[in-house]
Amino acid sequence: EDGNVEYKLKLTDETEARIQRLATQMRYRCDEGGSECIYRLGVEDDGTMTGLTEEEYESTIRCIKTAAVMNSYSIHNLTHTKLPSGRCIYEVCIREHNDDSYIDVKVAIAGSVDCGKSTLLSVLTN
Numbered sequence: 001e002d003g004n005v006e007y008k009l010k011l012t013d014e015t016e017a018r019i020q021r022l023a024t025q026m027r028y029r030c031d032e033g034g035s036e037c038i039y040r041l042g043v044e045d046d047g048t049m050t051g052l053t054e055e056e057y058e059s060t061i062r063c064i065k066t067a068a069v070m071n072s073y074s075i076h077n078l079t080h081t082k083l084p085s086g087r088c089i090y091e092v093c094i095r096e097h098n099d100d101s102y103i104d105v106k107v108a109i110a111g112s113v114d115c116g117k118s119t120l121l122s123v124l125t126n
Contacts (some may be wrong), residue, residue: 004033
């Protein structure tokens with residue numbers, strides 16, 4: 001139950017109370033993942049990949065988007081895998097939308113003298 005990954009088979013209940021519970025759960029998952037979480041849609045809690053139809057996906061993503069807006073989070077589609085049954089598994093990344101935060105990245109660059117290591121790093125960071 002810990003961690004920043006949440007499995008959802010489907011979300012079709014768009015009542016305000018259900019969306020509020022989803023938003024609270026989303027905040028918890030994002031806190032666990034350092035302001036980022038992953039939702040795997042079409043997957044049961046035990047990991048069984050059932051998949052979603054297109055209509056179920058539309059309903060599910062609508063619920064997730066509503067909860068994300070309540071939390072000021074942004075949603076990014078990561079993967080979409082088609083199962084032999086014709087149904088699909090989706091993976092979405094939900095991030096805290098905060099202009100004041102940044103992601104710290106460390107880069108190691110190796111190469112011979114005068115091959116442009118410093119120039120490359122300068123171009124990528126500016």
